[in-house]
Amino acid sequence: MLPASAATPPPAYGKLDKMDAAEARHIKAQFLIHKVLEEATSSSSTARSRRPPTALVRVKARIGVRLKKLRLAIRGIRVCARRAVQRHLRNLRRLIAHGGGRGSSSVKPAGPPS
Incomplete structure (x- = not known):
């Protein structure tokens, strides 16, 4: 069984013929949130492992x-x-x-x- 993160790929930009402006903002916001969360989890794991x-x-x-x-x-x-x-x-x-x-x-x- 695959982990939950592998089962749901990150939201990406999609070029559709006609996209509502509100829907476009929503998709962009989801993508940016996912990107920030990925960076936060990757940086927090490296910060914990470094000790003086x-x-x-x-x-x-x-x-x-x-x-x-x-x-x-x-x-x-x-x-x-x-x-x-x-x-x-x-x-x-x-x-x-x-x-x-x-x-x-x-x-x-x-x-x-x-």
């Missing part, structure tokens, strides 16, 4: 792990830098609030020498 090589998958996994470690390291550096900046700003605020801090008595106002 295992070496490439391993490399991608390694790159992913390295990127994750790098992101965590950058986050740690960013946290340390932020803490250092906050500490310096806190010290600067204290100096400003207390009028110069410890070394204020030894600082002389700038002016002409006497």
Whole structure:
């Protein structure tokens, strides 16, 4: 027994003496639909069979792990830098609030020498 696709050939253009315009459009549409379906089934079967090589998958996994470690390291550096900046700003605020801090008595106002 033949498969269903072999039993029914694809619709083709037919030249008849007199063909209605609507019927001609219908036959053309059937032909184009059949053509698109054939292309879709042929391309989907080849797309499924292609898989990336295992070496490439391993490399991608390694790159992913390295990127994750790098992101965590950058986050740690960013946290340390932020803490250092906050500490310096806190010290600067204290100096400003207390009028110069410890070394204020030894600082002389700038002016002409006497």
